[in-house]
Amino acid sequence: MKMTGAEALLKILEGYGVKHIFGYPGGAVLPLYDAILNNPNIEHILVRSEQAGAHAAAAYGKYIGQSGVCIGTSGPGATNLVTGIANAYMDSIPLLAITGQVDSSFIGRDAFQEADITGITMPIVKHNYLVKDPKKLVDIIYDAWHIANTGRKGPVLIDIPRNVFEATVDFEPRTDLVKIKGYKPTYEGHQSQIKKAVKMINSSFKPLLLVGGGVNFSKAEKEVVEFVEKYNIPMATTLMGIGTYDETKDLALGMIGMHGMPYANYAVHHCDLLIAVGTRFGDRATGSLSKFAKDAKIIHIDIDPAEIGKNVLIDLPIVGDAKSVLSEILLGIEIVERNEWLEKIIELKSRNRMLLHKTALNPQLIIQKLGDMARDDILIATDVGQHQMFAAQYFKFSQENSLYTSGGLGTMGFGLPAAEGVALAAGGKKQVFCITGDGSFQMNMAEMATIVEHNLPVKILLLNNSSLCLVKQLQHFQCDKRFSEVSFTGNPDFSAMARSYPNMTAYRIENEDEIESVLKEAMSHNGPSLIECIISDENLVYPIVPAKKGLAEMIGVEKW
Amino acid sequence: MKYTLSVLVENRPGVLTRIAGLFARRGYNIDSLTVGRTEDERYSRMTIVVDGGQDIVEQVAKQLHKLIDVIKVNDITEVPHVERELVFIQVKSDSNNRGEIMDLLKIFRGRVVDLSKNSMIVETTGDCGKIDAIINALSPYGIKEVVRTGKIGLIRGDGRKN
Numbered sequence: 001m002k003m004t005g006a007e008a009l010l011k012i013l014e015g016y017g018v019k020h021i022f023g024y025p026g027g028a029v030l031p032l033y034d035a036i037l038n039n040p041n042i043e044h045i046l047v048r049s050e051q052a053g054a055h056a057a058a059a060y061g062k063y064i065g066q067s068g069v070c071i072g073t074s075g076p077g078a079t080n081l082v083t084g085i086a087n088a089y090m091d092s093i094p095l096l097a098i099t100g101q102v103d104s105s106f107i108g109r110d111a112f113q114e115a116d117i118t119g120i121t122m123p124i125v126k127h128n129y130l131v132k133d134p135k136k137l138v139d140i141i142y143d144a145w146h147i148a149n150t151g152r153k154g155p156v157l158i159d160i161p162r163n164v165f166e167a168t169v170d171f172e173p174r175t176d177l178v179k180i181k182g183y184k185p186t187y188e189g190h191q192s193q194i195k196k197a198v199k200m201i202n203s204s205f206k207p208l209l210l211v212g213g214g215v216n217f218s219k220a221e222k223e224v225v226e227f228v229e230k231y232n233i234p235m236a237t238t239l240m241g242i243g244t245y246d247e248t249k250d251l252a253l254g255m256i257g258m259h260g261m262p263y264a265n266y267a268v269h270h271c272d273l274l275i276a277v278g279t280r281f282g283d284r285a286t287g288s289l290s291k292f293a294k295d296a297k298i299i300h301i302d303i304d305p306a307e308i309g310k311n312v313l314i315d316l317p318i319v320g321d322a323k324s325v326l327s328e329i330l331l332g333i334e335i336v337e338r339n340e341w342l343e344k345i346i347e348l349k350s351r352n353r354m355l356l357h358k359t360a361l362n363p364q365l366i367i368q369k370l371g372d373m374a375r376d377d378i379l380i381a382t383d384v385g386q387h388q389m390f391a392a393q394y395f396k397f398s399q400e401n402s403l404y405t406s407g408g409l410g411t412m413g414f415g416l417p418a419a420e421g422v423a424l425a426a427g428g429k430k431q432v433f434c435i436t437g438d439g440s441f442q443m444n445m446a447e448m449a450t451i452v453e454h455n456l457p458v459k460i461l462l463l464n465n466s467s468l469c470l471v472k473q474l475q476h477f478q479c480d481k482r483f484s485e486v487s488f489t490g491n492p493d494f495s496a497m498a499r500s501y502p503n504m505t506a507y508r509i510e511n512e513d514e515i516e517s518v519l520k521e522a523m524s525h526n527g528p529s530l531i532e533c534i535i536s537d538e539n540l541v542y543p544i545v546p547a548k549k550g551l552a553e554m555i556g557v558e559k560w
Numbered sequence: 561m562k563y564t565l566s567v568l569v570e571n572r573p574g575v576l577t578r579i580a581g582l583f584a585r586r587g588y589n590i591d592s593l594t595v596g597r598t599e600d601e602r603y604s605r606m607t608i609v610v611d612g613g614q615d616i617v618e619q620v621a622k623q624l625h626k627l628i629d630v631i632k633v634n635d636i637t638e639v640p641h642v643e644r645e646l647v648f649i650q651v652k653s654d655s656n657n658r659g660e661i662m663d664l665l666k667i668f669r670g671r672v673v674d675l676s677k678n679s680m681i682v683e684t685t686g687d688c689g690k691i692d693a694i695i696n697a698l699s700p701y702g703i704k705e706v707v708r709t710g711k712i713g714l715i716r717g718d719g720r721k722n
Contacts, residue, residue: 122578123585127628130574147628183572184632306622309615 001172006035006165007090009098012141015173016039018069020060020424021045022053024080026073027113028100029164045424045454047417048078048446054084055414055444056421058155058405059381060091063425065219066150067094067156074100074115078159079120083411085155086124090408091213091240094153096144097125101161101307107492118159126154134167138174146178151185152304153217185303190267196316197299197330198277204273204297206341207233210256213240213407214278214302220323221245221400226330228252232338233275234345237262238285239392240407241278246398248375251317251345254396254446256286257387258545262557263348265545268293269552271345277301278322281311282408289551301325336378354393354543356555357538361512363387363463364394366533367435369515370461371395374523379432380404383415383440385470387463391435416460420447423456431457431523436489438464445497451528452501459522460498460530465537466491473540478547487537498530505529562591563617564643564713566573567606567624568632571597575629579606583628588612588620592645592710603631607643609713636713638704643713648673652702661701668694679704689712 025033047053050072057068088095102111148156190446236253253264273298286292297315306318381404382388406414419434470487495506542556591609670684
């Protein structure tokens, strides 16, 4: 079938079931936007900046389990996508980024809105393409989709010159499997390694399951439940692993790391076998590597062989998909009595709490209340800052795939567009709370307009302390309380601003006794709203694993 | 220690950039890198000499393998293989020592490829040790310029390890 390159792109996306794409038009992508006008099956979401489009598409993709799609025009449109692409790369989120490029005859001549986006994004994509030959466009799109959505997932960018969008291409939908010579991810774990893992687990007295984001992507939640509930193996997560198992359960310890749950960090320190799945042992999770799980043997299960041995020395590596490998291991392990270890876990949980300095309205308390009120019914997107850590610590996630946050890159401004993407992906069936701070919020607050336009059920829980308190906290401990450039004095009246958007409601919480009633009211109202909480700038995230210290050397733990 | 990686890649624009970028980004040291088309024009073979410990080289190989354009990575350091490097050396010489230098070149199976009044350019091929040796041998005469291709290598026979 003859059609334009732009039409073929949309046809292929349609074939993959794409319902929404996030983007921003411009000169180089005019032919694509013209084709969008004729396509009844794909809805285009007009964002307020390309970066927001990339974040929204990433969160959307994480929710539906296949890559979201974002579009930017050439030059600044493409460079604005860069932060979103880097964010997706660090958190292994599948994402397809389409950029327009100047006409191929102009490439290399510093044409208007020309930027070498394939060169710029090379270190932050799983793969990228510049399509110079229209005849190759169709195959490239199929390959790109395949790469983004298989193996260790990640962002793939296709840079398409205007004349390639306009060119006539021959398109037949492909039904064969995409095969790429240099790309063959391993899904099945090696049988002899799996046998060894079974042996190690059966002979361990103090095993601990450590779950990372890979378990979310692999949809291995059921296998995790079986490990914990059938075989009585306690589990902890990384930040990205949150939402794989109900944190209110006894053997769920929550997040490990720099601001991890005290008992989760202690459990890593005390265990004799760490079964780490789908985690890259990022430095925020491990603390000092030489002190990390130093009495434990480590089994590392990951789909990316390059992660094995990259940061932490491994006793038993298994390359493969989390779900496949865990289910194979479950076939072999036995129920072993480990009462002493389980008692120790319960004791660690009951005797160690996070230090909390009482302020007039503690953000920790607001998040805890939110969790208690709606744990099973809402999805959470966060920005980056103290509020992000409080959300990870106090919300107590119970549902699969319920947290959308920027882990590896730590991208302020991720939260609101992510909430937008997730709300859209969930088809309005779930309310999405965007937990944010006044610093992060102001980085992408223009997305309120997009949210209002689509009447998405996004509630912005804005913890406003008129400062950048996570940076301030670092300065408190590392710079001798010399606070440099962490206060905002010109913040707007956020509630008034929210109300200035059509059909957006705003609430304000200033005292503890208002938390429950305001949250309840906001939840009963289905449209978008903003809940501004006026909090102190004196809060500190505890516990803290100081720089170069091991996980067990936390400060800010209260003994009970 | 120096490790030699033989890397089969797609013969496409940008592949060299991806590989060079990977080394720079992850802080690996490239000692030398050569690239050229193979018997099949769709592919190129790179020979990369990396300086570092065993763990670093393993990481390099794994990271290379993650690149979509990389088809195969072989660490041939411990595998029986042939390796060669080509060098041009411009060395100072005049009619007084020309004969002496040419005698020396015989030992290294080198030859003269250019001659002028005060210098000559010699070429030779060999493994890296031999190239170092000829440069050392010629340095007393005064070396004006040296250019080396970097090592190329190919696994011998059926390619089993020692």
